[in-house]
Amino acid sequence: MPRLALFDLDDTLISSKGAFIAWTEQLVAAHGAAGDVRWFADNEHIFWTGAPDDAFRGLVEHFKLDADPAELLADYRLRMVDLLKPFDGVLDGLEALRDAGWRIGIVTNGFGEFQNAKIDAVGLRAFVDVVCISDVEGSWKPESKIFQLASERAGAPLEGGWMVGDSLTSDIAGGNGVGLHTAWVRHGRRLGTTDPQPEQIIEGTAEAFQLILSRP
Known part of the structure; x- marks a missing residue:
């Protein structure tokens, strides 16, 4: 029976925040606005x-920009292709998991057109077996349905599988709820005592691959 490894997309496999910060810094500078982009x-x-x-x-509201939000969204969607990057070690790690017989899925909250564009922009689709996007599936993490759909489509059970993500409330709570092993990508943050508790805490996604591969 193949094993299942599920990953969040934004700020887990790809640096979405980094791309958004870079684009916003350019936008704010072009408008001569002031404010803390980060x-x-x-x-x-x-x-x-x-x-x-x-x-x-x-x-528009925060930086008091003379701009149309819809036009800004369209501009970002066009330019993010050049700004988005997978985190170091992600593509090699996904390939190593696949070589070891794992079925791999992306389970992400967001809107279908936008999330699919991100996945294709960095070439991730070739490295995974299934993509489940909340807007498309009608289920948002941490709901169990979206994890179950990923399991069914990947042809691998949830039992013994993993969920890796940077959101405690979506990825870790959701993964815990369906019996997956969970790894939280902390990005320097601290885990609170009342937060959903991950099985493992890692600094970056690259650590997840060796962690998963080292488990029997």
Whole structure:
């Protein structure tokens, strides 16, 4: 029976925040605006209402830009192809897992067109067996349905599988809830006592591959 390794997309396999920061810094400079770009990138969720252009409406509001949020979203989607990068070791790690017989899936929250564009921009689709995007599947992490769909489509059981991600509330809580081993990509953050508790804590995604491969 093949084994299952699931990965979050944004800031787990690819540096989405890095790409967004780079694009926003250029945008703010072009408009002659002032403000802490990194703070905004860390807190864009406060503008979230469920629409694809929420972060971009937040940008206009926060930096007081004379710009159309929809046009900013369209510009970012075009330019992110050149700004997005997989984290170091990700492509080699995915290939090593596949060579060892693992079935690999991306399970990501987000909107289908946007998330698919990111996956294709960095060539990740060739390295995975299944992609489940919340907007497409009608289920958002940490709901169990999206993990079960990934398992069924990959042809590998949840039991004994892994979920690797940077979100405690989506990836770790969701993975724990369906019985997956979980690894939290901490990116320098601290784990609170009331947070969902991962089985393993890693500094970067590259560590996950050796961790998974070393387990019987």
